[in-house]
Amino acid sequence: MAKVYLKTNKVVAQHADVQGELENRAFEVGVRAEQILVEHRQDGHAEIDIEHGDIDYYVVLSDERGQKAALSIEYGREAGEYEVRDPETGELVTVEYGAMEGLYVLATASHLPKKRKGKVDLD
Structure with a gap:
């Protein structure tokens, strides 16, 4: 009869060879993701970390330096609008933005299927 030790998975995962391979794979995915992002970057501040x-x-x-739009960059967005207060006049101004197809930067770079996150129909 075989015995299963709960800490075995953690010991294996922390092994230097496994950590080295994980680092290499993350680097490869990161390089591919950066290439994809650069092809589509206009004035954005998004980056791959x-x-x-x-x-x-x-x-x-990450788009922490810009408009915090990483989710929209990856999965896209529908057209919409939001209100913002004009700092000079104090009036509420409606800002409209257009729909955008997702770039699926991370999904493509890591060879995962492109799936848009969305509403779940429970019917």
């Missing part, structure tokens, strides 16, 4: 957690590596599409 690679972060290391306790065990895992993460490739992140």
Whole structure:
């Protein structure tokens, strides 16, 4: 009879060879993602970051310096509007924005299927 040790997965995941491979894969995905993002960048501030957690590596599409639109960049958005207060006059001004197709930067770079996040129909 085999015994399963709960800490075995963590020990294997923390092994230097496994961590090295994870770092290499994250770097490869990050480079592909940056290439895709650069092809579509206009005036944006979005960037690709690679972060290391306790065990895992993460490739992140970040737009913290810009309009915080990383989700829209990845998955797209529908047209809409929002109101903002004009700093000079104090009036509420309606700002409209157009629809945008998602670029699926991370999905494409990591060879994952392109799935738009959306509403779930429970009927």
